Amino acid sequence: EAQVTQNPRYLITVTGKKLTVTCSQNMNHEYMSWYRQDPGLGLRQIYYSMNVEVTDKGDVPEGYKVSRKEKRNFPLILESPSPNQTSLYFCASSLAKRQDTQYFGPGTRLTVL
Amino acid sequence: EDQVTQSPEALRLQEGESSSLNCSYTVSGLRGLFWYRQDPGKGPEFLFTLYSAGEEKEKERLKATLTKKESFLHITAPKPEDSATYLCAVQGYSSASKIIFGSGTRLSIRP
Numbered sequence: 001e002a003q004v005t006q007n008p009r010y011l012i013t014v015t016g017k018k019l020t021v022t023c024s025q026n027m028n029h030e031y032m033s034w035y036r037q038d039p040g041l042g043l044r045q046i047y048y049s050m051n052v053e054v055t056d057k058g059d060v061p062e063g064y065k066v067s068r069k070e071k072r073n074f075p076l077i078l079e080s081p082s083p084n085q086t087s088l089y090f091c092a093s094s095l096a097k098r099q100d101t102q103y104f105g106p107g108t109r110l111t112v113l
Numbered sequence: 114e115d116q117v118t119q120s121p122e123a124l125r126l127q128e129g130e131s132s133s134l135n136c137s138y139t140v141s142g143l144r145g146l147f148w149y150r151q152d153p154g155k156g157p158e159f160l161f162t163l164y165s166a167g168e169e170k171e172k173e174r175l176k177a178t179l180t181k182k183e184s185f186l187h188i189t190a191p192k193p194e195d196s197a198t199y200l201c202a203v204q205g206y207s208s209a210s211k212i213i214f215g216s217g218t219r220l221s222i223r224p
Contacts, residue, residue, distance in 0.1 A: 004156075031210065033212070035214075040216060041216060042119075042200065042214045042215055042216035042217055043157070043200065043202075043214035044214070045211060045212055045213070045214075048210055048211065048212075050210060056210070056211075058211055058212075059211070059213070090156050090157075092156070099145075099204065099210055099212065100145050100147045100159070100162040100204070101159045101162070102157075102159065102212075103159075104156025104157050104158070105156055106155065106156055107154075107155070107156055
């Protein structure tokens with residue numbers, strides 16, 4: 001089954017404790033992206049990647065890091081999380097030539113205390 | 114700066130009562146305008162892409178249209194299962210592969 005998986009689905013952590021949210025897709029998609037979703041602000045793009053070793057900033061990259069060492073994986077790293085990074089995070093993927101048709105993961109709800 | 118504004122924020126309709134959702138956008142050279150549907154607790158699901166003014170796309174009770182400044186998602190004779198949040202997004206030529214989403218319209222259909 002074609003899918004995007006994220007782990008963990010729920011995470012409660014404390015300020016400053018480094019964490020990684022994993023994202024994996026099984027559709028051989030070149031384009032992958034991370035979003036955060038906050039009430040009233042909608043989905044905001046954090047980082048995106050056009051292919052292995054090619055990443056670029058979205059609208060809200062501050063406080064986040066990404067890497068794309070393999071085509072199927074695109075982890076999101078918060079090196080020193082802060083309470084304002086409490087949010088619902090989505091990973092998405094698509095073919096490079098069809099970035100409109102993104103397949104989204106189930107989401108990761110992160111709470112930073 | 115690319116921008117997307119959706120209205121209304123929330124809309125409650127009776128089953129069978131047709132209506133339209135609005136998406137106003139500002140982008141330097143539109144590469145594409147996308148509509149997604151999001152159910153509670155789930156990731157967005159792709160509906161349509163529109164590329165140029167005058168274009169229309171249809172899927173069941175949904176029809177999306179595009180002008181140079183806005184897009185409409187028309188819902189004809191909606192059913193309770195159409196209840197969801199509808200998201201609009203744009204991608205411009207000047208912003209490489211960045212995608213900008215609006216904050217969505219929460220649609221509720223009463224039986």
